[in-house]
Amino acid sequence: MRTLAISLxxxxxxLGGSALAAxxxxxxxxxxxxxxxxxxxxxxxxxxxxxxEIQGGVPAVPHKVGGWCQSCHVPSGKAAPLRPNAxxxxxxxxxxxxxxxxxxxxxLPHPVAMRENCQACHGREAHPGMRRNPxxxxxxxxxxxxxxx
Numbered sequence: 287m288r289t290l291a292i293s294l295x296x297x298x299x300x301l302g303g304s305a306l307a308a309x310x311x312x313x314x315x316x317x318x319x320x321x322x323x324x325x326x327x328x329x330x331x332x333x334x335x336x337x338x339e340i341q342g343g344v345p346a347v348p349h350k351v352g353g354w355c356q357s358c359h360v361p362s363g364k365a366a367p368l369r370p371n372a373x374x375x376x377x378x379x380x381x382x383x384x385x386x387x388x389x390x391x392x393x394l395p396h397p398v399a400m401r402e403n404c405q406a407c408h409g410r411e412a413h414p415g416m417r418r419n420p421x422x423x424x425x426x427x428x429x430x431x432x433x434x435x
Contacts, residue, residue, distance in 0.1 A: 321362040357425035384434050393434035
């Protein structure tokens with residue numbers, strides 16, 4: 287019985303892992319957090335509706351609640367963004383670097399050990415020859431950009 291349970295668990299991990307490579311519904315790319323499926327009201331905080339428990343069908347927050355929800359969760363594109371912006375990504379013909387699949391954010395072409403502060407090179411004052419970050423308000427680059435290799 288124990289062997290069967292372990293076999294099923296391993297099979298699920300292998301099959302589930304391959305499923306992760308595809309874009310999941312309600313996400314911008316395979317490893318992204320869920321998108322925001324509704325219009326945003328600048329006068330309302332996410333935590334006004336989303337708390338630690340499900341209330342009236344509104345999803346609960348499964349992690350520590352912070353003040354920067356939109357650093358990771360972005361509008362689905364079906365609703366107007368909170369802040370209008372011109373960011374559209376780069377066409378595949380102009381994008382540098384590998385991508386997990388067409389339309390995915392570019393992978394990082396270098397290791398991140400001892401380079402955790404992406405803004406040091408890619409911030410508003412980008413180093414010469416380095417690509418400037420088009421969305422510095424987002425908190426964690428590794429939420430979207432995978433390490434290549």
